[in-house]
Amino acid sequence: MNRHRMRPRRYITGFDGIRTLAVIGVIVYHLMPASLQGGYLGVPIFFVVSGYLITDILLQDWLNYGHVRIGRFLGHRMRRLYPAFVTMLLGTTAYITLFQRSLLSNIRATVVTNLLYVYNWFEIGHGQSYFDRFNGESPFTHLWSLSIEGQYYLFWPLIIGLLMLIFKKRSRIFWFMLAMAGISAVAMALLYDPANTNRVYYGTDTRMFAILIGSGLAFVWPSRELSPDIGHSNQLTLDILGGVSLVVLIWMFFQMAGTSAFTYRGGMLLFTIVSAVLVATVAHPGSHMNRLLTNPVFTYIGQRSYGIYLYQFPVMIFYETKVKNIGDHPLVNSLIEVALILLVTELSYRFIEDPMRHYDYSRLWTDFTNFLRAPKFNRVTGTITGLTIILFVITAVGFVQQPSKSAATQKTDLQKTIDKNTKNASKKNAAALKRQKAAAKAAKIKTEQMKTKAALAKLSPKQKKVAKEYNLKPQVVLAMGTTDLTAIGDSVLLDVSPDLQDVIPGAVVQGKVGRQITDVPPIISSLKQQGQLAHNVLINIGTNGTITNGQAEQVVNMIGKDHQIFWVTAHVPTQSWQHQVNTQIKKTAANHPNVHVVDWYKKALNQSDWFASDNVHPNTAGNRKLTKLIANEIASVNN
Structure with missing residues (x-):
């Protein structure tokens, strides 16, 4: 290739459209995961676009000068990315120092690893799953992808x-x-x-294929060598490929769940390849795809997509911490959050990103010394300087006040209760399994005994105490004494497990903090293989994420028609998926006669005094109410 025949570098406006699709996918996924379960795939799109553009730029350097101007390249990247990045880190750390100190754990390591672009590796060992949407999300979790890009910028030249x-x-x-x-x-x-996706989701080695595919494309599809003068058939081919790839990407946004094994065993690679096809067709001046993805709205969002991605999580998490009824009005709250994200991004773009990108850093020392000799402030520079100093000071306070390892690992009263209940449930499970075996033998005898009113009244002292504490009818208490039950659920089930096993001594509890619907099928399979799946199965899943129709059907079909399934609706008003989960549970029950709804959401509505401070986990009163609801539902079905 001859440098004299090279066309000048052109700005490919359609890439702003691609970035817009990617960032919309990510934002919608974070706000309403039930509506766009594959929205997280916006990140591979960013990787492909970044790999293509960066390699295209570096190749032109090589072809023009015989080498890559590494210093110039890294300087440009730093000017483009670091100002807003540092602002977000300082602002977020300052906020949690002032208003949400529970998030100060590991704050020094979080900020430092982000500044060094190795946060993704830190997240593997210290962060929660990207798909665990309930257990105290960090406002920094999404920055893992920026670390991978930072590593790429450093070594790729x-x-x-x-x-x-x-x-x-x-x-x-x-x-x-x-x-x-x-x-x-x-x-x-x-x-x-499947038990822990952190390693493959955050790892540089396991996520680099998207950037590598984009980079590889630049070697055989360089933007400056693509001619707009192509035949009609070639143009039609490009347009068809681009259009089909765009449709496929949008379809996969809706279909490919981040908890699916297929996603990690070829699905994400397939999505990335389709993304590369779209990038290639948009980059070609002979295709109409660039024009299709170019409009004022896409240009505006695309140019600010970096800032939107940066500020989204802090805005969402801080907003949702203060507003407790997200689940009751998910759409309204989502629109408010989007407006706040766009507002913060616009302020950052106008007063930080754009000015710092065009500033001549060679004048930094001169400007600094001149300022010291004759300080001059206007309203804008004075405000920015003042805020910067304040943010640095508050962040330093946060660094100093970071809890020690022992304090950071100190558990809340709720966590201690759940841990205690987990241990107690394990002990009682063994006894419950023995009871289940004996229950089948004693069932016939008990049935005859319960036929008379006299037998219904003959409660043991312990049963009388249970009937009084839980306000249960004697018939229900007697029925629960001979009921076998397998209970599978999350931290809410662990919270209620002592009460549940007091009322239903034959209940075996399989609970785990953070459990989602995708964790249930392996548990059912294991229990069935061991012959330990009871006739009655209680499902308490929905607190930590969405439930698709396919996932619900899989669980029901695995349990089988010969079992009675009792599915507890979710009371999680702080999350957008509350109504989606409950609608799906009711839909599943309507389609299967052996599935019964335990409507905890309806029962607990506006009963804040039944819950701990998070308004999700029941307190002592709430546990008794939930246990009573479960027992009455099981008794009504089995009698």
Whole structure:
């Protein structure tokens, strides 16, 4: 290629459209995961676009100057990314120092690893699952992807020079890049652990294939070498490929759940390849795809997509902490959150990102010394300087006040209760299994005894106490004494487990904090293989995330028609998926005669005195109310 024949670098406006689709997917997923369960896939789109554009720029450097101007490249990246990034870190840390100190745990390591762009590796060992949407989300969790991009920016200029020297031909480099991307995707598939996706979701090695595919594309599809003068058939081919890829991407946004094994065993790779096809067609000046994805709205959002991505999580988490009825009005609250994100992003773009990107940093020392000699402030510079100093001071306070490891690991009263209940449930489970075996033998005798009113009145002292404490009819208490039950659920089930096992001594509790619907099928399969799945099955899932129709059907079908299933509705007003989960539970019950709704949401509505401070986990009074509701429902079905 001859530098004199090269066209000047053009701004591909359609890439703003692609960025807009990506950031909308991420935002909608975080706000209403039930509406767009694959919205998290916006991140691979960002990776592909970034890989293509950065490699395209570096290749032009190589072809123009015979080497990559690493200093110039890194300087440009720092000016573009760091000002808003540092502002977000300082602002978020200052906020949690002032208003949400429970999030100060590991704050020093969080900020430092982010500044060094290694936060994704820190998250693997210290962060919660990206798909655990209830257990105290961190306002920094989403920054894992920026660390991977930062690592790419640092090392890629050196690697691209080596590749050009070793392989000479760009077509060979392209195939080498595809091979490396394949290895990365295979690593994701092999390291995938359904019990903990952190390693494959946050790992640089397992997520790099998206950037590698985008980078590889730039070697065989450089933007400056693509001619707008192509034949009609070629243009039609590009348009068809671009249109189909766009439709497929949107379809996968709706279909590909982040908790599905397919996602990590080829699904995300497939999505990335389709994304690369869209990028290639938009980059080509002979295609109409660039024009299709170019409009004022997409341009506006696309140019600010970095800031929108940066500020989304802090705004959402801080807002949702203060507003307790998110689940009651999910759409209204989502619109408010989007408006706040756009407002914060616009302020950042106008007063931080854009000015700092165009500032001549070679004048930094001169401007600083001149300012010291003759300080000059106007309203804008004075405000920014004052806020910056305040943020630094408050952040420093947060660093100093970070709780020690022992304090950070100190558990709340609710966590202690759940841990205690988990241990007690395990002890009682063994006794419950023995009871279940004996219950079948004693059932016939008990049935005859319960036929007479005299037998119904003959409660033991313990049963009389249970009937009084839980306000249950004697018939229900007697029936629960011979009922076998397998209870599968999350932390809410663990919270209620002591009461449940007092009223239903034959209940075996399988509870775990943070459990979601995708964790249930393996548990059912294991219990069935061991012959320990009771005739009555209680499902208390929905607190921590959405439930799709397919997931609900899978659970019901695995349990089987010969079992009675009692599904407790979710009371989680702080989350947007509350109504989606409850609607799905009722829909499943309507489709299966052996599925029965235990409507805890309806029963507990506006009963805040039944709950702990989070308005999700029942307190002593709430546990008794929930236990009574479950017992009455099981008794009404089995009698």
